[in-house]
Amino acid sequence: MQHRHYVETVDRTLRDICDCEKPFRGITIVLGGNFRQILPVITKGVREQIMNASLRHSVLWKDLHVLSLDLNMRLNHANLGNVFFAKFLTEVETDPQEIIKIQSTIHKCQDLKELLSAVYPQLDVANISTPSFLTERTILCARNDDVNAINIAALNIFPRNTYTYLAADKMAEDDEIDPSITNRYPNEFLNSLDPFGLLAFKVELKVGCPIMLLRNIAPKDGLCNGTRLMVSRCNTHIIEARILTGEKFGNLAFIPRISLTPSSTEMPFRMTRRQFPVGLAYALTINKSQGQSVKFVGVDLRTPVFSHGQLYVALSRCTSFNRISILLLNDEPDSTTNIVYPEVLL
Incomplete structure (x- = not known):
């Protein structure tokens, strides 16, 4: 999510301090991230502005050597259902279709009350709220x-x-x-x-x-x-x-x-x-959840996602496909909006 100007500032600072024109003064720099996830946030920005803020459009990009990680480490691949879910996530993160069909094996809730019950069962019991209970559960929304x-x-x-x-x-x-x-x-x-x-x-x-x-x-x-x-x-x-x-x-x-x-x-x-x-x-918010792994995840998609990678981030926070619950619009119970900018993907 970082703006490319942050990386370029570090580069220029190192060049000025060491009086050297090599990128980052020749120091090996490791940058971690995934362009399939949410891009830099530009207030009221349009697609072109968001793309321009991405590291892919930096003058430093030509000097970077890309190393790709292809295995989803959150999911236990011994579970056959997780294998199919990982393939579904790959489709979500790369398919530029505006509407995507949600995998039938994912639990779909009828209303907010059911979503709350699925993620936070027995919430009306006072002593259910413990550190372990709270850390392994969350509900994600776009807004x-x-x-x-x-x-x-x-x-x-x-x-x-x-x-x-x-x-x-x-x-x-x-x-x-x-x-x-x-x-x-x-x-x-x-x-x-x-x-x-x-x-x-x-x-x-x-x-x-x-x-x-x-x-x-x-x-x-x-x-x-x-x-x-x-x-x-x-x-x-x-x-x-x-x-x-x-x-x-x-x-x-x-x-x-x-x-x-x-x-x-x-x-x-x-x-x-x-x-x-x-x-x-x-x-x-989905943006705030980036980088987290949670055991039980609920996703409220009654208000559809509105930026690149949000749907992928929301669905990929969970460690197993059978612990995800989704609340969709009543008139579209099996599909939702997905936004992908193909030009930013490697």
Whole structure:
């Protein structure tokens, strides 16, 4: 997903420091990735802009030697069903057809309630929420709105007290102009805004629910953007949670509120929001799930995928074909949209 400019910047830096015109100053550089997966994200970008941001269109590409890995290591190939599923994934990742038929052996759900039950069975039992239970399950969606809706639905089923945390919003420029000035816009208006890069105004949690960190807090302690945790205590000024992923698995973490000012230029003013940098993690976006292997996966495709490689990434997160559950549109119960840019494939 990295923009080619990142790699080119490293190359130019090494050439300048060492006064050498060889690529990367002659140092052997290993780049890992798969062009069948999601390409660099360009905000409101069209196909040509996304392709131009890919490493395939870099001036360095001609100097790279490509080594291909062809065996799907997530799947157990001793299972005949997984062998056919691996072939199906190959079709998904390379077939430029806009509509693709979902393999008949994959479990298809009728509604959201069935999807939740398939991925999170007995969610209405309080003591079912354990670290092992949460780490091996996830539901994937193409858009953030769908992720939020599923997270709220799952939280409502989970039987414990709800803790609600509201953010504190203010105009970022007010202190610079005159500290005595209050917000020039009503608080209700600021609270209703949800620009890119800003935390949610309202966060609802329950003890035992999974959450994900949305900002880097303490990387050395395993508290990075994308880290999954399980809430163990909800206090007024701090959230106590147990880390579920990475080398710090099982460690206890204390998450404070932080203040953020988004760099978005969509608004004619700058605002600051103070809130806990966490979100519910029963469901994730497909983009956020890249690189993960999960035992039980649900995929909500009622809103079809919209970029290259998303469908392949969603279906390939699971370690076995018989543990995938898919929710499709009612008028298309056996097929879904697939987007592939053949020009980027090796």
